[in-house]
Amino acid sequence: xxxxxxxxxxxxxxxxxxGVLDEVVDVVDDLHLQGRPLFVTSPxxxxxxxxxxxEDFEAAGIDPxxxxxxxxxxxxxxxxxxxxxxxxxxxxxxxxxxxxxxIAKMASHHLSMGFLSIPTAASHDGIVSNRGxxxxxxxxxxxxxxxxxxxxxxxxxxxxxxxxxxxxGCADIISNYTAVMDWRLAKRLKNVEYSEYAAALxxxxxxxxxxxxxxxxxxxxxxxxxxxxxxxxxxxxxxIAGSSRPASGAEHLFSHQLDxxxxxxxxxxxxxxxxxxxxxYLHGGEKGxxxxxxxxxxxxxxxxxxxxLGIDDETVLEALTSCHEIRDRYTILGDGMNxxxxxxxxxxxxxxx
Ligand SMILES: NC(=O)C1=CN([C@@H]2O[C@H](COP(=O)(O)OP(=O)(O)OC[C@H]3O[C@@H](n4cnc5c(N)ncnc54)[C@H](OP(=O)(O)O)[C@@H]3O)[C@@H](O)[C@H]2O)C=CC1
Ligand SMILES: O=C(CO)COP(=O)(O)O
Ligand SMILES: [Zn+2]
Numbered sequence: 001x002x003x004x005x006x007x008x009x010x011x012x013x014x015x016x017x018x019g020v021l022d023e024v025v026d027v028v029d030d031l032h033l034q035g036r037p038l039f040v041t042s043p044x045x046x047x048x049x050x051x052x053x054x055e056d057f058e059a060a061g062i063d064p065x066x067x068x069x070x071x072x073x074x075x076x077x078x079x080x081x082x083x084x085x086x087x088x089x090x091x092x093x094x095x096x097x098x099x100x101x102x103i104a105k106m107a108s109h110h111l112s113m114g115f116l117s118i119p120t121a122a123s124h125d126g127i128v129s130n131r132g133x134x135x136x137x138x139x140x141x142x143x144x145x146x147x148x149x150x151x152x153x154x155x156x157x158x159x160x161x162x163x164x165x166x167x168x169g170c171a172d173i174i175s176n177y178t179a180v181m182d183w184r185l186a187k188r189l190k191n192v193e194y195s196e197y198a199a200a201l202x203x204x205x206x207x208x209x210x211x212x213x214x215x216x217x218x219x220x221x222x223x224x225x226x227x228x229x230x231x232x233x234x235x236x237x238x239x240i241a242g243s244s245r246p247a248s249g250a251e252h253l254f255s256h257q258l259d260x261x262x263x264x265x266x267x268x269x270x271x272x273x274x275x276x277x278x279x280x281y282l283h284g285g286e287k288g289x290x291x292x293x294x295x296x297x298x299x300x301x302x303x304x305x306x307x308x309l310g311i312d313d314e315t316v317l318e319a320l321t322s323c324h325e326i327r328d329r330y331t332i333l334g335d336g337m338n339x340x341x342x343x344x345x346x347x348x349x350x351x352x353x
Pocket of ligand 1: 044045048096099100102120123125127130132133165172244268
């Protein structure tokens, strides 16, 4: 007897393009959201977007509360929950990079409140996903979170953000290739839950981005358009899967471990991109597959070496040999690499010299 069932929660409204930051109040109106919002933001996005959006709300007779967070931690989630309760808000608006949006979606989940996602950087694929990513001691949690009711992605704002944020978003997408390979491997070896649709969407998203690499250039609003659509598509793949599996494999374990060993050394997307070169090599795949990943990263100005990440070779090796312990997620790393093997892959792929 067929007994499978599933909920897939996706945004109802997606406003993307030139100047849509001016339409946030209209989006809220269209969703029939009542009461006071809490803006969850971080220092730079507050200046770039949260303060101007607050002025629009005030002009419409709505007084938003604002909380600024500095890091993607459970303490930040707690802080947001406390402010939301104290300020008696009705819904949350995450305004910023991956950090602010993750914290807002996790706090919304806890509070059972609606949430809007307003990215100020095309730097990560958590814009629409229903997961939050939080370091916690030796481990890294992928936490169930509230998917946004709506996304407002202004390509003017995204194009004006520092270029490396956009290249980080591209690298987060390019890493989908190896994430899906890890997922298929885990399906074959460990019978983990797997969605062919989510996997195909994730791969297709990476494919379209790489095919359009020529359009991705600094300061071009069209680049933000191409990258943001890919980031949202990748987030939809995660929401369909009900897990970050379509977009997070061993290359993400490597990045999460770097976050522990060298906090804030490099952007999330850049770290997963370099990780992806090495895990593509480990998968063997078709000859030249890892060089395709490296060349795709190179073509959009994303780092391909430890030096370009600003991380020393020994830290790369430590991350490679220990990152399988970060979480219970089967990948090409299996039960871990020894140091010799790690040095071999990192050297042969040119990540370390
Ligand atoms: N839930 C999910 O599915 C996913 C979650 N993630 C998570 O997202 C995070 C990575 O995202 P990322 O965006 O790189 O990290 P951050 O949110 O830390 O943003 C990176 C930097 O960009 C700055 N910034 C943001 N917008 C602008 C702008 N318009 N102009 C100038 N600077 C700006 C931030 O400023 P400031 O320092 O002031 O904040 C910060 O310094 C990680 O925590 C990662 O785990 C990533 C992918 C998927
Ligand atoms: O970064 C992600 C997808 O790009 C998801 O993060 P996790 O590895 O924490 O699930
Ligand atoms: Zn990622």
